[in-house]
Amino acid sequence: MKILIAVHHFPPRYTGGAEWRVYRTAQALQARGYSVRVICIERIDQGETQEVTWRDEIFEGVAVRRLSFNLKNAPDPERWEFNNLWVREQLRQLIQQEQPEILHLFSGYLMSGSVLALAHELNLPSIVSLTDFWFLCRRLTMWRSNGQLSHLPLNPVTCARCLGEERRLFRWPGRLMPQLMNIYWQRQTKRINLLQDRSAFLLHVLNQTHTIISPSQFLRSLFIQAGLNPHRIVYMRQGHDFPELTEERMKKTPAEHLRVGYLGQIAEHKGVHILLEALRYLPQAPLTVDIYGDFSAYPRYVSRLRRLAANDGRIRLVGRYQRQSQLSSILRNLDVLVMPSIWYENSPNVILEAFAHHTPVIVSNLGGMAELVINNKDGLYFTPGDAADLAQVMRRILNEPNLLSHLQSGIAPIKNLKQEIDELEAIYQNVVAAGRQAG
Known part of the structure; x- marks a missing residue:
């Protein structure tokens, strides 16, 4: 089986939890005989044009295509944050070249929902592994710029204000004149409409995805509350290996x-x-x-x-x-x-x-x-x-x-990587089989 994994970043330059998890997953799948290719974003601040560059390389046995572009030069950077047409076309070329049987997206951040829309267009079975709140919150955390937690249902006016107050220009007026700034943000219809479009588009492409994997029951319930079909999202905790730990x-x-x-x-x-x-x-x-x-x-x-x-x-x-x-x-x-x-x-x-x-x-x-x-x-x-x-x-x-x-x-044994890959392998088989039946 050919598997295409899409993720915002990949080692060695980026070494966050999601990045290393994708690396471990790719290596473990290859060890079981699967053909794995990774596509990721290397830079979003490169170049002065609308050109997208890419390079292919092998990182510790894993084939990686790294995309670089300057998001600020996109025709509509705010909209492309959640629906990046550059990434979509680059992914289309790679899919045509590699002919994978399944697309596995981790997080969604930077890759955007466009990759799921493309998979649906091409009838390519797709899976999403949630690692954060990006599909619900542009800041990924549901933690506002004023230090408060967000709660569902999200209010697009509140979200517009949160994103605006990341800048000092709006932060201090928001603290000194909160009621006046409430009126200001309620009148920012363009920003509010954009955030409503973001929520609608991302929920739509998620509900077109065959399986969404949530590593916690908390996150699963949050996405269901936000409107995700509960039959599409499954709970699967991540695994860890420490072979030298005696x-x-x-x-x-x-x-x-x-x-x-x-x-x-x-x-x-x-x-x-x-x-x-x-x-x-x-x-x-x-x-x-x-x-x-x-x-x-x-x-x-x-x-x-x-x-x-x-x-x-x-x-x-x-x-x-x-x-x-x-x-x-x-x-x-x-x-x-x-x-x-x-x-x-x-x-x-x-x-x-x-x-x-x-x-x-x-x-x-x-x-x-x-x-x-x-x-x-x-x-x-x-x-x-x-x-x-x-x-x-x-x-x-x-x-x-x-x-x-x-x-x-009282500490119970944690799931190991083999157990996680066993579960993931079963999901892959089910998704591909369902795709063949649908086709």
Whole structure:
């Protein structure tokens, strides 16, 4: 079977969770004898014309076509964000060249809904793996630029205001004159109509897709609430493999204090500041906090974190880490992981990775995090955005000597990559068979 996988980015330049998941999936499918080709976006800021360039290469055994263009030069950049006709035509050429039997889209971000519209036009069976909220929210997170969470049903006026207030030009008037700015945004009919078109188009192409895979029940229910046919969307948690992880390597190195860690993106919606603020409620507590992640993406936010960490020797802003080579050693030296996100999350890889290493997780009682962690069994909840409540949870671990071992014993085995690919393979077979019957 020939499989064409479409994704916004692909390693080695991009190394996010979705990118590595596609890489692992492609390699695992090839190991089972499938022919796999990946198409991705390499740059959206390249060139001064409407030209799309591409290059083919092999990355660690996986054939990849990388597209580059300048989205700002598109005939209608705002509309092409969700219906990119350049990507559609590039994909058409690749499909004609490769003749795949199935198209598998991850996320939808940057590739846009045009790839699903094309698959439907060509009667090519298609699958979508949801990795974020892009089909519902242009910001991917359903977390507004003013720091508030969005809820369904989404209001296009609110969405227009959220996107507008990403710019300082509108942000400050929105804070100083909220009622006046409400009237302003209600009158932005062109933007509102565009966002309504976005929602209608993306829901339409999703409902033409054979199968949508959601890695969490939370995300599945959200998309059904948004209007997706419930028969099209299935729940399938992602798998992880740690072939070199033995029982001996999972044993924690001894320490006389509580070792708390954060691993992930360093951005405001991830709530790293909540963790650092919590330490102010625990000034004398015997604990350390290590923060791992890329500090280069959001310098203003990182400056805020550095101010919070100043004069507290218990905090280490470690920086980037190599997931494949360093993850196990990092988790071996942590007693508990904290995921303080102030957005919903989906099916966070870092929680599954922590569980694979017998590490309990403290999470915001929200969305996909609260679904993965069972309170008082394999982790603990705290109120989202509440540093004082997080401090109380960490104080509880310090005051209850047996709590950590109790939580460790409650961690169930996670799904491995073989199990995930077994399930995906069955979906592929069903989708292709259904396509042949329809044809």
